[in-house]
Amino acid sequence: DAEITQSPRHKITETGRQVTLACHQTWNHNNMFWYRQDLGHGLRLIHYSYGVQDTNKGEVSDGYSVSRSNTEDLPLTLESAASSQTSVYFCASSDQAQGFNIQYFGAGTRLSVL
């Protein structure tokens, strides 16, 4: 069955380190998204991509970057991790079948920056 997987599921790192969170989908979806979830804020969009070599900033993109070298993967990099980036991160993918955008989510990565 097609799916979207995130790794690692849990990560502890230190302030200032570079961290990369992986997202891999096997639906062959063009669109991929990264969100962070914090209490009181719901899901906030970090970066998104509409296809290979395409990346766009979301509402909370500072301190994060993504790259899209193939259809299946959209890794999220924290250039220099900060305590404010302690959060749960979700990757999602979607396609534009019939113009409706239903996003399918991974199980999440819980990141702690100490």
Add this chain to the structure above:
Amino acid sequence: GQQLNQSPQSMFIQEGEDVSMNCTSSSIFNTWLWYKQDPGEGPVLLIALYKAGELTSNGRLTAQFGITRKDSFLNISASIPSDVGIYFCAGQLFQGAQKLVFGQGTRLTINP
């Protein structure tokens, strides 16, 4: 940016009770989606609504796309312990829009 106002933010109910939550916006939406997030997992799609006035059921869940296209509600009948979680509404502003706007979630707790 666009916002969806989801209420209530949290609910504490007894098992067997019915649940109602809603999302409103000042903007018109083309599509409304309802997701559920179990503890420690990612959101999973429950119901998708595509037309104003549409009423759709999925087992004990019923959702409606408001006639003004600015709101949607989700009802859960006869709640059971596995209904615990966070429920999110999400909207697509126009057909072809590839981003979704999310509500802040309703956290449902059920006392057995």
